[in-house]
Amino acid sequence: MAATVDVLTSEVVVPAEETPAGAVWLSNLDLAARRGYTPTVYFYRANGEPGFFAADAMRDSLARALVTFYPIAGRLGLDGDGRVQIDCTGEGVVFVTARSGYVLDDLMEEFVPCDEMRDLFMPPAPPASKSSPPGVLLLVQVTYLRCGGVVLGMVLHHSIADGRSAAHFVETWASIARGASPRDAPVPPCFDHKLLAARPARTVLYDHPEYKSEPVPPARAVTASTYASAIITLTKQQVAALKARCGGASTFRAVVALVWQCACRARALPPEAETRLYSMIDMRQRLAPPLPPGYFGNAVIRTSTVATAGDVVSSPVGHAARRARAVTSQGDDYARSLVDYLEGVDTANLPRSGVSRADLRAISWLGMSLYDADFGWGAPAFMGPAIMYYSGFVYVMNAPWKDGAVALALSLEPESMPEFRKVFADEVARLTE
Incomplete structure (x- = not known):
């Protein structure tokens, strides 16, 4: 540049x-x-x-x-x-x-x-x-x-x-x-x-593996901190066709399911390799009672689901979308369990360094007021993240023109990105055939 x-x-x-x-x-x-x-x-x-x-x-x-x-x-x-x-x-x-x-x-x-x-x-x-x-x-x-x-x-x-x-x-x-x-x-x-304080009688009902450091097998390790990133737009018609293939799944789940499939193929993961889809879920409206509309802080939790690469790639995209639903359907009891769990650990030592080269971390910015940032001279022509932190990161956002189109900001290993772009473009083209 x-x-x-x-x-x-x-x-x-x-x-x-x-x-x-x-x-x-x-x-x-x-x-x-x-x-x-x-x-x-x-x-x-x-x-x-x-x-x-x-x-x-x-x-x-x-x-x-x-x-x-x-x-x-x-x-x-x-x-x-x-x-x-x-x-x-x-x-x-x-x-x-x-x-x-x-x-x-x-x-x-x-x-x-x-x-x-x-x-x-x-x-x-x-x-x-x-x-x-x-x-x-x-x-x-x-x-x-x-x-x-x-x-x-x-x-x-x-x-x-x-x-x-x-x-x-x-x-x-x-x-x-x-x-x-x-x-x-x-x-x-x-x-x-x-x-969002822990309860006096802490009650941890779930395992919360996303907040635990686990040894990563060599085959799954991230080999470098560099990444290639891309911004890809899906039209309203493409999103609708994809959701129809996914049995009416939400936009986020359907899009992430297709990205997960294409990333597994682009990375040439062996069929038996484990691949984990991480997500971050906004719990504001899922708590009982919900948080106030203006709650200012962090109200998102990490969740994940795991499958073999063969299962993700060989099944219809709706199968991956159903797995994505398992990542994004947690409610109050799950969030309260996590807060109670974190009360008993040193949060300074939580894993924050990234995901393995078989995994993805997907975050939804859909429905957020990103394009309401009008300072008096019109809405932004584009808004997005400036960096991706590491390989395997995916943001799903509303596209600027507010017509139902979706923008993806994603990062992959530099050697995987060209193949991902090709595979993803081919799959999207098939949606509207």
Whole structure:
């Protein structure tokens, strides 16, 4: 990629008003989340209006959003027992402006989640950057493109928010930028993580293997940390045809089932090899009672199902979709069992490094308000993850044009990706024959 990015300004933005002090207690699901930052990008097409993504407007609306979402302006700290918490210090977040020679259409054509994109359009996350305050929880970069378009890059610490909460914050910030009062946030945030506290009498009813480190056989080991990534779009008609093949399975289950089949084939896994499909399930509406609509934190749990590669590849795609259903149908008793289980383990030592080269980890961003991030100049032309972390990662997202199309962001071993693209394209073409 020839274009570069030049930083124009870098500053710390604090809440526009005084905010509550004290600490926010983090649940076991917060502590079990990946330790680090989640970088995401939003691409905006120039619309010719004056003040398009003006730095002052973005900075001032961010400062007002931090009044409502005040824990984001704090820092991670420890309570008296050494447990990680959010210290609500109001110290602020990093806000960067930059300029790039990129043209939006070229960028969208070239874009795949990778380290290079993160480095171009995100402020470097601590501790890599000496200029960023230690422990900052949010870093934002507004990059002005040669064509007049804008890339908004966000780096939010995963210990304080999952994908749905991150989207909630951006949607609120955008509404404030459009002129709404911070006190009229679309959905007020709830920071009561005690709603996900372990029960006094811990009751672990399930095994929860996804939270245990197990020795990986050599044949299944990840041989390198590098990956190839891709963004693939399925039309509304292709999604409908796939769901019909899967007996009316949900969009997420049907799409993931096809990806799982094609990945097993592209990886040339022997028929007897075990392959595990991991997922992350949002439990907000599955708990009894459900969490408040504005619950801000981590409310997702890891689940998985295992099969042989031969079983996944040789059976109809509906069979894999039924297995995917087993991964995504857990309810309150499962979530409460997991929270109780995590109370008895050191969450600092949970497995977080990736999956083996026979496995996939699929995450649904379907139905999230990703394209409601309209700061007053129109909805984003694209939104997605900036990196994939490791090979075997799959995001299933709504495509930008809101017509039922689906976008996949996925990563595989570099040697497997060309074959995956071919196999997946062939299978999708068959859907509408």
